[in-house]
Amino acid sequence: MKKYILGLITITGLLATSCRKYVEVDPLSNSRIIKYTTDYQDLLNNTSVFEYSYLYPLYSSDDAGIDNATLQNSMLPQQYLTYQWADTRLGITDIDVDWERLYKQIYTCNLVTDGVMSSTGGTAVQKTAALAVAKVHRAYAYLTLVNLYAAPYNPATAATDLGLPLLTTSSLYTSLKRASVQDVYAQIIKDLTEALPDLPDLPVYNSDPSKAAAYALLAEASLYKRDFASAGSYADKVLALKNTLTDLNTYAAAPSTLPKKLADPETIFSKLVSGNSYSSITLSSDLLTLLGTSDLRYTLFTGNANPATYGKIYYRQNYTNEGVYIGPNVPEMMLIKAESAARAGDVSAAVNELNTLRKKRFKPADYVDLTATNAADALTLVINERRRELFGRGFRWFDMRRLNQDAAFAKTYTHTFKGTAYTLEPYSNRYTYAIGTYYITLNPEIVQNPR
Template identity: 55%
Template sequence: MKKYLYLIAVVALSITGCRDYVEIEQIGVRTFKYTSDYRAVLNNNDVFEGAYGYPILAGDDTEFSDVARQNTLNEIWGNVYTWRAKFFAETISDIDWEKLYKTIYTSNEVIAGVMASERGTEAEKQSLYSEALVHRAYTYLSLVNIYAKQYDATTASTDLGVPLLLTPNLYTKLNRASVETVYNQIIGDLKSSIKALPAIPDYNVRPSKAAAYALLSRVYLNKRDFTQASLYADSTLALQNGLLDLKTYVGNTTAIPQRLNDPEIIFSKTVNGAYIGVQISNEVLNLLGTTDLRYTLFTNAGTAFSPSFVGRGYWRYRYTNEGIYIGPSVPEMILIKAECAARAGNPTLAISTLNQLRIKRFTTANYIPLTIGTAQEALMSVINERKRELFGRGFRWFDQKRLNKESNLAMTVNRTFKGQTYTLSPNDNRYVFPIADKYILLNPELEPNP
């Protein structure tokens, strides 16, 4: 008999769904029967809102330069930070991998059953079905960008992606689909979801048309289809374009809204686990400068953290205590729109778009608009603005991977950890996270990364 599908077996213990091979309703167990049951499942933010965390440690916007702080990192954090060939011992789980596949399993439960559920209208069922498609698409986009090579049109059809599980079958094989196949599934899920979703959700933890458009914009940015990425960014911003004016919160940080009231959050996803005391690189701090309110409000001295360290760490999440937000947002869509404009040879639109964001990030006295130069200069302005806006949340790791495909933007990264220097070259195999040995041992068809 096929070995038990370990990577998502844990899910079966934490969800009260009816399995296909159970023919009677179990005593004391509520099986999925009514449309409202599926609504309740999708309302479980513990399953659907959390995503990944380790990319925060790998990106070059994180820099544990304080030796005392280095000595407080656990072994796994140290392995991720130094881009080791293996992060986990054979008996250790990858909490990101398991969390993401748990979300996929639960999404598949909804997709497989909601349309045949009772006591719901067709519109309600279609809406829930579409929500599950968006959650699944987001999760596969995360997985394929963490555990597979960067999308490259010339090799995507043969590059190993991730196991593509589309049914709630715990005994399915874990052969890895190609990167191209995974991306096609993501795009198909998102496009299929749009019709039945509201333009803007009642709560931003739920998917919407704006969320689907925003994810499509991310997808096409990674595929280097900048025309489509721009179109979907525009479609998103036509539905949701609110920005926090940070000058409003100087001396009044208690007014910073929680996620459900934050106009910037399009689709709320948060980091998996507690990432406390993540030191921000000097390169990012210098790029921000001390007058940028993202420096003033969203970083803090290392002495404010426990354990303390010399330097500054990411602080934004401390205001709302809801975790670190990593879902698609209005600022991200503005940045994608600006990047696509620069790549299309339109520096005027690129810089004016960036300035729409930047004017909200400084006091009136300190705000200086960016000036228009060449298209290449505008592109560098966008890349730098992404560093300023998205630091501390793992975005930089994904940017490094995709920008490495361009020789003029590729960078070699060096870091010193516990007296040893580590180097990460552009397009190095270590840009692909290792799949934990634990899962490969239990499922030999699951090919390891190089």
């Protein structure tokens, strides 16, 4: 089957899944065959495809505390089943927007990696640059998917744990059998390391891949793999290229002047939450207590729901109306560096990194340095600071998954919905989302996750 595009940007014949039955659609009459290097560049420049990421981790983390009865009654089944950590969140014909959006990104990247090097009209530098960009986008999509639909990385079992259908070609006849978790991570790391030589240090627009973005994704992948030394090393490489922090004191009196996405000095690789239902996800009392009212992240980034009696919501997006930013950024890299140091027993390095960040998050009169007497204390400080800095954006779900392997952090979580308490026990299979029955019915070679 030939590959086509519409208007040089929109892929036709693709309904946003990895499934063969959803890509083989006759091209429209006003489309044309992808031929020129600029065609492939235009595919990659489509931010409506590439900039949006996940939604459902916002419901499943303990940052969410949707306690109001009216809000609960307004939730759709996929939302409240995710909030309840149900065995399955989807009916037999329901689509999964997170699965579809990310596999659409992968398919688009595969069109580029398959064809750009033999395309017409571009220089060798332009072609290799487009190839590198596609590999970074593909790595991001797989890193997100493997942390939604596959077991948390366990070095002892990753070689046999079910990962994902690992598609690296746009061929409609590639096997959809699930590769192992280990193989998925190997592909992510391969894509990123191969892309690095042909990327700029920093992008013109922060929605574009760069060396800083590739190193940031390598830092995240290493963190999820529990390769903490590599995670810290990659975070250092990022911070050598970009280390600017926003001083929240500057915006305390005028939060509406907070920088927009493209001007945000902290953003390394811009990604956004998919959808806008986050406006009704109220924050848990546990999170709000951890933040504390003197923290400028509480003052600026929490706000009243509408009406206020519903509770507090994550509020940062209301100042810029651009959605919730969830891509890698400078504070996250500092926190990865601090965690790497704490796990290596370097207490002072870990705490110093935290304090450098926290000084930009409190008014001077309210700021007090953190201190730790040992590595365990330092690690607890890091994990708590990750939650404060990254709250309301889904990062906490990924942390809950990986921290199950640390006895100090494995715990039972509870969400209450319409008077019933739903619990998530340590090591539960429900830390991994079920793959939609819809996709398995169409493609039986995709094996469901253990429930």
